[in-house]
Amino acid sequence: MSRAASNAGKRVTRRTVLKSAAIGAALGVAGAPAILRAKPAQMVISTGGGQLEEAYREAYFKPWTEKTGITITTGPNTGAKLKAMVEQKAVEWDVSQQPAELAATMARQGLLEPLDWSIIDRSKLIKGVAFDDFVMCDVAAYHIAWNTKLVTPAEVPKDWTAFWAFHGRRGLWKRPYQTLEVALMADGVDKDKLYPLDIERGLKSLGKIRDSIYWWERGAQVAQILIDGEVPVTAAWNGRVYGPKKSGAPVDYHLNEALLVADAWVVPKGAPNKRESMEFIALALEADHQAAFARQIPYGPVNAEALKLLPQDVLEILPTSPDNFKHATFLDVNWWAANGERAEAAFRNWITA
Amino acid sequence: MAEAATPGPGGRPWTLYRGYAVLLLPPGLFLAVFFLWPLIRVVLRSLLEPHPGLANYGRVFGEAAFARALSNTIETAGVVTVLCLVIAYPLAYAIARADGRRLKLFMIFVLVPLWTSAVIRSFGWMIVFQRQGVLNDLLLALGITHSRLTLLPGSLAVHVGMVHIMLPFMILPLIAGMRGIDLNLMRAADVLGAPPRRRFLEIFLPLSLPGVSAGVALVFMTSLGFFITPALLGGARHTMAAVLIEEEANVQLDWPLASALATTLLIVTTVLYLVYLRLMRRSLPLIGR
Incomplete structure (x- = not known):
């Protein structure tokens, strides 16, 4: 089934590419490559499921779909599966949520794409959450x-x-x-x-x-x-x-x-829509979305600006709020x-x- | 299986047998592609990565924890198998002799527990065995104990939890075996003057042993791979081999070591099974024919 799906995907992509190329040629647009790159209709993000995924869906997935029109499907984030997909060069996941220490192990084994810090804004992140190949998303x-x-x-x-x-x-x-x-x-x-x-x-x-x-x-x-x-x-x-x-x-x-x-966001090596993966992570780290996440589940945001958007009673229970963070x-x-x-x-x- | 593929006795036409062998082809191919080949890859990985050699096995045998987990696993599976057999045998005997509506009812009782996942049932047993739990309440109320017992985590909880899950896998092959026994043999023995005890020991019991053999193998093998029940109900000493394999495969992502552990468990299991078959065959010439 997955092979059929990927074949179908390939066909659509090829057709789309040809069509855009034809249009590009007809219009004589100089910046053709940007138009040629077809946007995916959906992305796959694997998570630990349960309440955490519900919070991700409300705070990150919905705004992402509203903004880009790309829908998100989810699946369980088994670490061994990521390794197997990367080894077989058949990666289905665009983004995956992993425990940060496992993300670090994956990075050491070369299973992850380096994050594109020109797309993801790290200037507002609290200390110690951004790494070359993964970024923490909630604490x-x-x-x-x-x-x-x-x-x-x-x-x-x-x-x-x-x-x-x-x-x-x-x-x-x-x-x-x-x-x-x-x-x-x-x-x-x-x-x-x-x-x-x-x-x-x-x-x-x-x-x-x-x-x-x-x-x-x-x-x-x-x-x-x-x-x-x-x-x-x-x-x-x-x-x-x-x-x-x-x-x-x-x-x-x-x-x-x-x-x-x-928890950390990672992009498996060879992920199908790398640019969109980076853009999704960038969106998920924005202050307002991080604050929306923390209102649903008592895990701390990693964006310092997000903390400023939250009322005192929520801050009290978050591990990364300034009062808790120092202890x-x-x-x-x-x-x-x-x-x-x-x-x-x-x-x-x-x-x- | 091998018999079906070779010419039959008495010079019967072999084409019939080859016809049967063709039926084995689809499942055979399926198992070869989705079971045998991955299994071979696991064994190869344990020998070839990160460097060809026995280094991964050196780690498995060099570390006391792995040997202890392996012996824990075998011991736990063994105890569970014996308990299952002791409980299931009389039950299967009764069910095998029932028929019609009663048989259906009994079978439903045996099968219904299979509809609930092992995780949920293990959490259920936590509630039964904890200090403020149902079992302690009962023991106190009956005056059997005078203070609350600490049963969790513990061997009793692990064994009960696992037996509860594995029981149907013992009962079903036993029933299948027992229903195949020709009861005329028992009647004949009765007519010839054998008392009930002797009829059971010399006719029914030996004839039921193929079912026992199947049930024991099924329960023991499955118990070796148990994971969630010992994790939830057992303590430090109930670390099972499957837990360590999962840790290496899923958390450390050290697949060569995980493969070596899995291969070791497989070899130990196979050896135990062969020894068991041999013992069964020696004590009972009926089996294996």
């Missing part, structure tokens, strides 16, 4: 959360050191990313001096609370064990606990010593892209022992 936080029925306000761990000293079971993500960082903060490493990560020290720190760790693997899982009181305190992502908190579940969280993790720290995606394999091996050997 979430890995932070301390607790069940308000089981933990009194006085008992709430104010930082990771207190979280480690907490008496009771504690939830942590069963991955070295993010978990090693908070283990190091718990052990007294300054939040701004985490990198390069001392893997051994991080594991030793985890070892101190080993028997009382509840390892969770999925975002939906951590929300469930926290709401049901299976763990009184846990590390969690704000996107997973904000909704339940707002709808009255006994959960709360703070962003002190939060670790900032991001938090960014996960270093480049460190993970370079050392992820090593950290992963050390972690799995430790955790299965």
Whole structure:
């Protein structure tokens, strides 16, 4: 089916090109190449789906279609699929949303198109979000959360050191990313001096609370064990606990010593409509669209101007608003892209022992 | 399959058999293109990238975590298979002897759980097993325990969750096998004076073993690739091989290593299966004919 579609696409393109060339020749237009390039009727953007995709659709996809007439279809953003498509030279995706550390790994393996910074405006972006081959688009936080029925306000761990000293079971993500960082903060490493990560020290720190760790693997899982009181305190992502908190579940969280993790836009190498891909990313990073995104889901914009468009009650919950940003720290995606394999091996050997 | 392609016994015309063999062609081609060839590519990748040699396997065997995950995986699959067999056998026996409307009703009960995804069922088991969960409430109310047990994450939850998902895959081949047994044999034994216990042990049980063999293979092989249930219900010690393969394939994008891990799992599985077939064949000359 996909082959038929691409054949059809080719035929249309060829015909369109011939037609435009004929018109171009007839009119004797000097700037023929610009006219020759046919605009695609649709683009494919892969995302993580769910609420996040809904927010993207409202904030970015709809304005893009209004502006350009190009419709957007979406699909799941499996990292392995991107690699397979690039290797087979059969790329279906124009743009993909990926976790930033995975985007960095993809960039290292040469799977991504370099971003065209002459089309995308980086002047308004906050520090540390723009890279050669990917750009962060929204920022979430890995932070301390607790069940308000089981933990009194006085008992709430104010930082990771207190979280480690907490008496009771504690939830942590069963991955070295993010978990090693908070283990190091718990052990007294300054939040701004985490990198390069001392893997051994991080594991030793985890070892101190080993028997009382509840390892969770999925975002939906951590929300469930926290709401049901299976763990009184846990590390969690704000996107997973904000909704339940707002709808009255006994959960709360703070962003002190939060670790900032991001989604990023990438363009797979060999993407079919590169120019439109760049233009889409440029639009998605504009202040008003970024602000519209943050109104729907509590992930922080990366455009500093967008923050100025948002009211105080929204800013309070966003990881990148100035008040929250100064108590938090960014996960270093480049460190993970370079050392992820090593950290992963050390972690799995430790955790299965 | 091999028998169908070769001339049959008794000098019957071989054309008939070749006619059957042609029927195997479409699925054979399909499997060759969409299963065998990708599988060969996985094996090749593990041997050729990034450099030709056994370096990827050196990493697999050099790291204790992979060996531990592999033995966890085999152990978990083994326990689940045994539990499934113990639960499914009497159930299948009862269903196989039912007929008409009752048979349909039983079959619906067996098949309905398959309509719900494993993810949702695993979340369901979380609610059952948690400290404030249904099971703890029940145990306390009945006075069996006096404080809430911590069952999550844990082996019990993993095994129950997996058995729940795999049970139909054991029951169905068992029923198929048992319904093929000629009950006249049992009647004949009865007439000849064999007590029920002996009729079962010497006639029904051996004749039901091909079904057992199929069910055990199906459940064990599928359990080896389990992913979401151990992830949601199990703890650090329930790290399964599939989870590590996924991590390497999808997150680290290290496909040569992921391929080496997958190939190792495949080889271990094949060896276990061959050993199992051999044991079954030796203890039961009926199977394999």
